[in-house]
Amino acid sequence: IDQEIGMIKLKDLKPQHLDKFYKTLETTDCKNDQKAVAKETTVKILEDRPELQKDLCKMIGISENTFRECRRLNKIAVKSADRIAAFLGKPVNDLFTISTSSKGMSVKSIGHYHSFLYAVLELALKKGTINRNVAVQATRPKAPHAEAEFFEVEDIMTIKSHLDNEPLKYRIATYLLIDIGMRRGELVGIRWSSIDFDNRTIKIDRNIQYIEGQGIIQGTPKSGKCRTVHFSPELIPVLKEYKDYQKLQAEC
Numbered sequence: 348i349d350q351e352i353g354m355i356k357l358k359d360l361k362p363q364h365l366d367k368f369y370k371t372l373e374t375t376d377c378k379n380d381q382k383a384v385a386k387e388t389t390v391k392i393l394e395d396r397p398e399l400q401k402d403l404c405k406m407i408g409i410s411e412n413t414f415r416e417c418r419r420l421n422k423i424a425v426k427s428a429d430r431i432a433a434f435l436g437k438p439v440n441d442l443f444t445i446s447t448s449s450k451g452m453s454v455k456s457i458g459h460y461h462s463f464l465y466a467v468l469e470l471a472l473k474k475g476t477i478n479r480n481v482a483v484q485a486t487r488p489k490a491p492h493a494e495a496e497f498f499e500v501e502d503i504m505t506i507k508s509h510l511d512n513e514p515l516k517y518r519i520a521t522y523l524l525i526d527i528g529m530r531r532g533e534l535v536g537i538r539w540s541s542i543d544f545d546n547r548t549i550k551i552d553r554n555i556q557y558i559e560g561q562g563i564i565q566g567t568p569k570s571g572k573c574r575t576v577h578f579s580p581e582l583i584p585v586l587k588e589y590k591d592y593q594k595l596q597a598e599c
Contacts, residue, residue: 348460357468357477365464365485372452372460373488383428383443385417392435392442393418407434410559422446427559454490461487498525519589523549527576532556533568539590544583548575 351368352360385393393414396403404411408430416423417431425445432439439445465482472480498506503525510518523534529551536553543549552573554566568574 348464357471360468360477360481362481362484362486365461365482369457369461369485369488372457373454374451381425381445381447382422383425383439383445384420384422385428385431385443387420389431389435389442390418390420393431407431410557412557413559454488457488461485515585515589515592519585522582522585523578526579526582529576530554530569536565542586544587547577547580547583549578550575 348368351371352364355364393403398406400411400414404414407414409427413423413427417427425439428439428443428445432442435442461482464485465480468477468480468482471477506521506525510521520534523529523537524531527549532554533551535555536551537549538553541550541552550573551568554568556564556566558564
């Protein structure tokens with residue numbers, strides 16, 4: 348902000364200055380965002396390790412999700428690649444291909460700048476430092492409308508057909524995600540006390556996720572509001588089977 352519009356006095360600041368600033372953020376490499384992709388030899392080294400994946404991730408200091416993305420040759424954070432390299436005792440460039448993104452900021456990130464400038468200028472307006480808030484007239488970038496993608500009925504039937512021989516907990520998770528469409532963190536946050544079998548409802552009131560460096564974090568749903576959703580009758584016997592299974596495991 349200081350580099351682009353910091354030299355302009357508040358009384359001289361115009362909406363056009365903010366428009367130009369937003370355009371600069373949108374088209375200029377402001378992030379210098381680096382990502383790492385594991386080489387196939389790196390994946391083989393990790394897969395040949397004798398430790399269980401869960402234990403290996405703890406030893407390295409990365410999440411299991413990051414480990415899975417690494418094995419799939421997807422992009423991961425450079426700091427995660429550094430930890431893997433340090434654990435294996437090899438230079439990170441020998442194990443990973445590091446790439447730098449040259450694209451500008453996302454519309455969402457630019458929106459944060461706009462909100463900040465609006466708040467600052469609004470405070471200046473209330474204190475009488477300026478006569479108007481030029482951020483009101485500035486053109487905030489808008490994200491292009493994207494059509495939501497949904498599974499077709501045939502896709503869902505195919506997914507369900509491949510679940511027959513999978514562990515019960517994975518079947519339950521997939522059935523709930525398909526049937527209700529909740530987020531993964533909301534799925535993990537479900538308790539048996541949240542399920543009403545008589546009315547076929549589930550209360551979504553928690554969101555649980557793993558954040559690297561912080562551990563498991565419990566919060567509210569993304570919307571910040573609790574909600575109650577209905578589920579299909581076909582899920583009742585499967586849910587009850589899993590509840591009995593968990594009860595049996597607890598007694599062992």
